Amino acid sequence: MPDGASALQLVFGGDPALYAIVGLSLYVSVSAVALAALVALPWGAFLALTHFPGRTFIVVLINAFMGLPPVVVGLAVYLLLSRSGPLGSLGILFTPKAMILAQALLVMPIIAALTRQTIEDLWAEYREELTALRVTPARRVATLLWDARFSLTTTLLAGFGRAAAEVGTVMIVGGNIDGFTRTMTTAIALETSKGDLPLAMGLGLVLIVLIVGVNALAWGARRIGEVRAG
Amino acid sequence: MRTADAHTPLMPAKAGIQPSFVSWPWVPAFAGTSGRRCTLLAFMLCIALCAPARAQDKSIVVASTTSTQDSGLFGHILPIFKAKTGIDVKVIAQGTGQALDTTKRGDADVVFVHAKAQEERFVADGFGVKRYPVMYNDFVLIGPQSDPAGVKGKDIETALKTIKAKAAPFISRGDRSGTHSAELALWKAAGIDPHAPPIPQAHTGREVAGPWYREIGQGMGAALNTAAAMNGYTLSDRGTWLAFKNRGELDIAVEGDRRMFNQYGVTLVNPEKHPHVRKDLGQQFIDWLVSAEGQRAIADYRINGQQLFFPNAGAPGA
Amino acid sequence: MRAPITDLPLAFEDASLRARGVEIVSNLDLKIVSGAPTVLLGPNGSGKSTLLRLAMGLIRPTSGRVTWGGRAIPDERLAMVFQRPVMLRRSAAANVAYALERRDEQRVRALLDRVGLAALAQRPARRLSGGEQQRLALARALARDPEILFLDEPTASLDPAATKAVEDIVQAVAASGVKIVMATHDIGQARRLAGDVVFLARGRLIERAGAAQFFPSPATSEAAAFLRGDLVI
Structure with a gap:
């Protein structure tokens, strides 16, 4: 980023470095939420529909993990992906892939816990009907996830908000490399440490606008879907 | 503990309908859902798995200090180096201690810090090949x-x-x-x-x-x-x-x-400790830093007319 | 028109259900055979819904047995329509298709036609009126090609016109050879539909008789009181 440029100049002057950072932030956080959702949606629904010894323990644990400290997740993924760590041979530390993985781990408990709650409530409503229709367990999960899709967008947004706003994991496993792993949040941290507080604040506002924008899009999509699907 | 059994006397209404999940038939899970859902899933998979084309393969990771990054030195010299060699230098800015630690774990190819005694121990312990003095501020x-x-x-x-x-x-x-x-x-x-x-x-x-x-x-x-x-x-x-x-x-x-005075040195990570180290590209970066051209680039970096770093690659004992 | 009924009679053998120390259904002995609709009649809380859920296999008796032709409750060819059916969050047609074993557009159309909803096939199910939803639930139940269809007060919250539409469908379904077992506390509805009557009160079977006999001359004082319009406690 050019020295002395104000945030306004950056945004409206079409600074390509800023757009690259915004793009990377979106790419990493959206991918992380998608990856986490692939695991956490079925897993949360599975937990909602089953009873087995130890289930309560897992549910409490997942609820607690919604508050996982990002730096701890970052550190764990760092140790995992480091060349000296068990997955070091992948060579993905300090790359966007590592950031996606770390953020996915961070938001997985959020999506799983909220999905379990949503699906459990819906299951209370659907249980007799689906049982009377003799729906197989796997299809129950699919049906409930699909019918809860509008509530689940909020769940995914909660995950996205957490991913897009956090700085701890991406700083540690991404390394804040200029033009490669620098995201909005790590750029803000960097500008703060350089003492350029107005630029840091400007970037912060851009990030907030970005998060609001994504939420507005999702909300719009949800409304349209609800109107069409009833 | 047998949760399900424990529930039975309390909640008979539920007892009869607990699904049995002895086997978990994933395959038909989406058989009954609409095509739109499958499209959505495929879309999500794509985002998650199709990373953008792997960034410049010709790149090295340099663990360095916050002082070199925050002062803007890298922003000045790295584009010059890239223009000449086509090598992307990815800088991880950490404290010197953390940078040396990152490097010891094999997560960087080159370490560029300012703590001579620690750097020399790093080389003596076999983690680095050779320390080159570069500049001081x-x-x-x-x-x-x-x-x-x-x-x-x-x-x-x-x-x-x-x-x-x-x-x-x-x-x-x-x-x-x-x-x-x-x-x-x-x-x-x-x-x-x-x-x-x-x-x-x-x-x-x-x-x-x-x-x-x-x-x-x-x-x-x-x-x-x-x-x-x-x-x-x-x-x-x-x-x-x-x-x-x-x-x-x-x-x-x-x-x-x-x-x-604050002396900076640069060291290539020992490929014998970490075979994946990009030793040729890393050495190319070091050679350039201590070359006349690299030293001039360092000397040329100024803020408000003030020179920040003073190249001294040739100085004895630096 | 359909394969002969094989699983009936449905039999309750000394079946009881107890929840949190309260007996909801007590020592029920009852056989349901094929033929004209069987109506479960009784005041609210008499155990009609519970009896249907036991028959459907949604709950298990805490003692005694519920059997079909001497065997366990099967998974096929039985269906149920609830008082407040769950409409899946998709179109009316998709709700019917959901209950089919395989995709069959023609069958979906025929079923919707049968309940008079062909014109609303693409309407989101949750946007249908109460009566339309109840008819859609009937179509979805019929998609399972049942030999026996349980109806749990399907018209309890409907206006007379919608009630009439549902009753017409139920009569047509019964005429096509499907055994109807329907719970209601509406005496008029029981008179209109019943072939035979099972009268319940306080979770017990009080009286069982053919409709022609039950309505003019009930054998028990409870049934007589109920038919008079008295509260049966």
Whole structure:
């Protein structure tokens, strides 16, 4: 980023470095939420529909993990992906892939816990009907996830908000490399440490606008879907 | 514990319909759902798995210090190096201690820091191939313009003693960085243990450093921000200070003392320890840094007309 | 028109259900055979819904047995329509298709036609009126090609016109050879539809008789009181 440029100049002057950072932030956080959702949606629904010894323990644990400290997740993924760590041979530390993985781990408990709650409530409503229709367990999960899709967008947004706003994991496993792993949040941290507080604040506002924008899009999509699907 | 059984007498209405999940038939899970759902899933998979084309394969990772990054030096010299060689240099800016640790784990190809003794031990322990001196800058003692301790213009030893005597607030990096080690060495040379006299905390009984000496455990920029906010003194490298924007009432209090010179060295990670190290590209970067061209690029970097780093690759004993 | 009924009679053998120390259904002995609709009649809380859920296999008796032709309750060819059916969050047609074993557009159309909803096939199910939803639930139940269809007060919250539409469908379904077992507390509805009557009160079977006999001359004082319009406690 050019020295002395104000945030306004950056945004409206079409600074390509800023757009690259915004793009990377979106790419990493959206991918992380998608990856986490692939695991956490079925897993949360599975937990909602089953009873087995130890289930309560897992549910409490997942609820607690919604508050996982990002730096701890970052550190764990760092140790995992480091060349000296068990997955070091992948060579993905300090790359966007590592950031996606770390953020996915961070938001997985959020999506799983909220999905379990949503699906459990819906299951209370659907249980007799689906049982009377003799729906197989796997299809129950699919049906409930699909019918809860509008509530689940909020769940995914909660995950996205957490991913897009956090700085701890991406700083540690991404390394804040200029033009490669620098995201909005790590750029803000960097500008703060350089003492350029107005630029840091400007970037912060851009990030907030970005998060609001994504939420507005999702909300719009949800409304349209609800109107069409009833 | 047999949860399901335990529930039965209480909740007979549920007992009969618990699904049995002995086997978990994933395959038909989406058989009955609409095509739209499958499209959505495929879309999500795509986002998650199709990473953008792997960034420049011709790249190395350099673990370096916050001072080189925050001062803007890399922003100046790396484009020149890239234009010449086509090599992308990815810089991870950490404290010197953390940078050396990152490198020891094999997560970087080159380490570029300023703590000569630690660097030499790094090479002696077999983690690095050879340390090359590159350049130096100097430390400056930063303090409020009003100079409440009255240290302006003194030599660094006297200045530190005065700060201690007057218990003026001093912000220490406290993060094992090169600057932190340099600061501790200066205290030692002045014959002061900044952590003494210990003051027992009322509520825990634990002994902590005097309240005038504050370790923040963060980078240079954060230390300067803290000093600006608290009207305290701190030791900074000149480069970060010159590039620093949030100065508030801060100014240079002490500078030019020979004991405040700060030597940078660069070392290639030993490929025998970490075979994946890109030794050719890394060595190319080191060779360029110490070449006449690289040294000139370093000397050319200025902020407001002031030179920040002084190349001395050829200097004996640097 | 359909394969002969094989699983009936449905039999309750000394079946009881107890929940949190309260007996909801007590020592029920009852056989349901094929033929004209069987109506479960009784005041609210008499155990009609519970009896249907036991028959459907949604709950298990805490003692005694519920059997079909001497065997366990099967998974096929039985269906149920609830008082407040769950409409899946998709179109009316998709709700019917959901209950089919395989995709069959023609069958979906025929079923919707049978309940008079062909014109609303693409309407989101949750946007249908109460009566339309109940008819859609009937179509969805019929998609399972049942031999026996349980109806749990399907018209309890409907206006007379919607009730009439549902009753017409139920009569047509019964005429096509499907055994109807329907719970209601509406005496008029029981008179209109019943072939035989099972009268329940306080979770017990009080009286069982053909409709022609039950309505003019009930054998028990409870049934007589109920038919008079008295509260049966």
